[in-house]
Amino acid sequence: QVHxxxxxxxxxxxxxxxxxxxxxxxxxxxxxxxxxxxxxxGKGLEWMGGFHPEDGETIYAQKxxxxxxxxxxxxxxxAYMELSSLRSEDTAVYYCASPQLRIHVFDIxxxxxxxxxxx
Amino acid sequence: xxxLTQPPSVSVAPGQTARIPCGGNNIGSKSVHWYQxxxxxxxxLVVYDDSDRPSGIPExxxxxxxxxxxxxxxxxxxxxxxxxxxxxxxxxxxxxxxxGTGTKVTVL
Numbered sequence: 748q749v750h751x752x753x754x755x756x757x758x759x760x761x762x763x764x765x766x767x768x769x770x771x772x773x774x775x776x777x778x779x780x781x782x783x784x785x786x787x788x789g790k791g792l793e794w795m796g797g798f799h800p801e802d803g804e805t806i807y808a809q810k811x812x813x814x815x816x817x818x819x820x821x822x823x824x825x826a827y828m829e830l831s832s833l834r835s836e837d838t839a840v841y842y843c844a845s846p847q848l849r850i851h852v853f854d855i856x857x858x859x860x861x862x863x864x865x866x
Numbered sequence: 867x868x869x870l871t872q873p874p875s876v877s878v879a880p881g882q883t884a885r886i887p888c889g890g891n892n893i894g895s896k897s898v899h900w901y902q903x904x905x906x907x908x909x910x911l912v913v914y915d916d917s918d919r920p921s922g923i924p925e926x927x928x929x930x931x932x933x934x935x936x937x938x939x940x941x942x943x944x945x946x947x948x949x950x951x952x953x954x955x956x957x958x959x960x961x962x963x964x965x966g967t968g969t970k971v972t973v974l
Binding site for chain 1: 867897899901903908909910911914915920952954956961962963964965966967968
């Protein structure tokens, strides 16, 4: 059974960067296509980007282009999402999620990582 | 960009049927997936490809999709079904994932 375990909560100042990790167990990272979704308090789910196996590239939502970087370390089966130039509006829970059933369907989710941006 | 619209809230009595619409331009031509999210928890997939259920999801959860509206139906609603529900599609024109605005289901 696949599990995604994320790193702990972070508190950052405006302008800083944050790097959230997502460790895969039960599978290898290369067997999955990791995506990242965030959710501000009381708000909906917002897709940030993810690996697109059809062309082998990572796709970023236009809103985050230039500010987000998603990487993978296959030696440790860990995916990372780094968001830079943080502002208060980036305060949210960040989830890693992956399709296992079939492409573009997120049936596996991490537990979420709370990122707070505050001066 | 593609937009999915859901009503903010739906209320239903226990034992009755809840229907949650998800509107989008010609959404019937896309595969729609539905997630349930309870407070403080990660989302859980309850329906994929319009009407299929992952293993472990009760048959009370079903879906349909036609024209400009996809619908998640919860039959014989239970107190434990109280949650936020989100529809989702993959927009092939932009190669982006799109989530609906979310619907809070309240069991009266």
